[in-house]
Amino acid sequence: MSPKTTDFDILELAPLIRDRAVSSAAATAAQLERIAALDGRLHSYARLMADAAMVQSESADAEIAAGRYRGPLHGVPVAVKDLFWTQGVPTAAGMSIHRDFRPPQDATVVARLTRAGAVLLGKLQMTEGAYSDHHPTVTPPVNPWDPRAWTGISSSGPGVAVAAGLCHGALASDTGGSIRWPSAANGVTGLKPSWGRVSRHGTFELAASLDHVGPIARSAADCAVLLQAIAGPDPKDPTARPDPTQDYLAEGRRGVRGLRVGIDAAWNGEGVDAVVVAALSEAVAVFRGLGCEIVEARAPDVAAAVADWPDNCAVEAAVAHTETYPARREDYGEVLAAVIEAGRALGGLAYQRILLRRAELKGRFATLLASVDVLLTPAHPFAPLTLGTIRTLGDQPGLIAGLQRYTCPFNMTGHPTLSLPAGFSADGLPIGLQLAARDLGEDRLLRMGMAYQSATTWHRRRPALEGAQG
Numbered sequence: 001m002s003p004k005t006t007d008f009d010i011l012e013l014a015p016l017i018r019d020r021a022v023s024s025a026a027a028t029a030a031q032l033e034r035i036a037a038l039d040g041r042l043h044s045y046a047r048l049m050a051d052a053a054m055v056q057s058e059s060a061d062a063e064i065a066a067g068r069y070r071g072p073l074h075g076v077p078v079a080v081k082d083l084f085w086t087q088g089v090p091t092a093a094g095m096s097i098h099r100d101f102r103p104p105q106d107a108t109v110v111a112r113l114t115r116a117g118a119v120l121l122g123k124l125q126m127t128e129g130a131y132s133d134h135h136p137t138v139t140p141p142v143n144p145w146d147p148r149a150w151t152g153i154s155s156s157g158p159g160v161a162v163a164a165g166l167c168h169g170a171l172a173s174d175t176g177g178s179i180r181w182p183s184a185a186n187g188v189t190g191l192k193p194s195w196g197r198v199s200r201h202g203t204f205e206l207a208a209s210l211d212h213v214g215p216i217a218r219s220a221a222d223c224a225v226l227l228q229a230i231a232g233p234d235p236k237d238p239t240a241r242p243d244p245t246q247d248y249l250a251e252g253r254r255g256v257r258g259l260r261v262g263i264d265a266a267w268n269g270e271g272v273d274a275v276v277v278a279a280l281s282e283a284v285a286v287f288r289g290l291g292c293e294i295v296e297a298r299a300p301d302v303a304a305a306v307a308d309w310p311d312n313c314a315v316e317a318a319v320a321h322t323e324t325y326p327a328r329r330e331d332y333g334e335v336l337a338a339v340i341e342a343g344r345a346l347g348g349l350a351y352q353r354i355l356l357r358r359a360e361l362k363g364r365f366a367t368l369l370a371s372v373d374v375l376l377t378p379a380h381p382f383a384p385l386t387l388g389t390i391r392t393l394g395d396q397p398g399l400i401a402g403l404q405r406y407t408c409p410f411n412m413t414g415h416p417t418l419s420l421p422a423g424f425s426a427d428g429l430p431i432g433l434q435l436a437a438r439d440l441g442e443d444r445l446l447r448m449g450m451a452y453q454s455a456t457t458w459h460r461r462r463p464a465l466e467g468a469q470g
Helices: 010-018 024-042 050-065 108-115 156-163 180-186 220-230 248-252 265-269 274-289 303-320 334-345 348-370 387-391 397-404 408-413 442-455
Strands: 045-048 077-081 119-124 169-174 189-192 212-217 260-263 293-296 374-378 417-424 430-436
Touching: 010 024, 010 050, 010 220, 024 045, 024 050, 024 077, 024 119, 024 156, 045 156, 050 119, 077 108, 077 156, 108 119, 108 169, 108 220, 119 156, 156 169, 156 180, 156 212, 169 189, 169 220, 180 189, 180 417, 180 430, 189 220, 189 442, 212 220, 220 248, 220 417, 220 442, 248 442, 260 274, 265 274, 265 374, 274 293, 274 374, 274 417, 274 430, 274 442, 303 334, 303 348, 303 397, 303 408, 348 408, 374 442, 417 442, 430 442
Parallel strands: 077 119, 077 169, 260 293, 260 374
Antiparallel strands: 045 119, 169 212, 189 212, 189 417, 374 430, 417 430
16 A cells, blocks of 8 residues: 555655656645544644645646746645734634734745745644633644643644644744744654744744744754745845855755764753653764764753743733733733733843843853754653643743743744654653754754654654544
């Protein structure tokens, strides 16, 4: 029996479409059939764009037949988190207040996907305003490995959809861990690029200086393809970096012999579950076997950054919601409303102290990351979290700080990070690791990620979904 096209990575499907062994229309129809069969219980899509997707796929087939092949995303069905504007299509950002908002234009990243020839299946579900909780009117996505398991936030829909084979890749955002947590929780790969490497034009803000846009996919190589399509300067976003992009896929294939992997054993072990520590140890052995040099590293103390992140995020969220809060307070869920209230209440002196500490942390991490090619850490310190545990986070401040320890500091500094599947718990739930690199070091992350995945099969595991179609 031949494999289903919905099982394929982007780089497995792309040559078949290019060579016309599989049509984009057939691959898109297979995805839509699988979504129809499974998403009624997984709830990963906020809005399906089935008719438009079929039109796009037929256009891609016609272009390819005429010899106008655009590259590895041409004709490949993907999806985007529902905070990226799509012209004329409701874009709610997980909020009831925006359910009827139809953007006047595409977000830059959506326009760049279209330019690359990708087929847009729809908009993926997310937490309210990209913070920590789904709006009461939203049915949260369900982890395809186990409905009792956490999906990660805020890019819950992208993580679930990629893991369940409901798209071949997705675009997401990350303000404190929102690409890396869903990737780790759902057993997929997620890249948070350097701040400003990818334009945020046409993207709903949570916290402007902390928000990063990046891909979630089944492999580091697929993330490279997606990053190649969306990265680069943008006249519509003056904060987008002017630095030239690279051929990230070609860079990723260069190999890793001689590259330096930094390990802070104390930071990686304190308060970290044994199964996560074991997964990191196995990863170290893999990297050593690939010819990397494993070196001791000393990470800066991140306690202040973890403590500062909520207030930093709250102030910027309050700014982002000025037009609708408090004027339409009744349309907000309690969690997001409380965050905005906290931001409105924080004084200027306190905020300036946060900014000074943040600048110092960025400098310290810059020094560390200049001495190694990547720094290896957990994606988060706990064995896969259950929904029951997550619901009690507010009563366990230490658990919240632990969850954020390895993610939010790199939003505060803007350094790029990559989350990779690294094993499974005794309950059969995914475990993730994280790699961090120097500013604009996406090439190193992708080299390490692709090499790691050439030597392991964790990213090849798929959840068993009975009755799956496509």
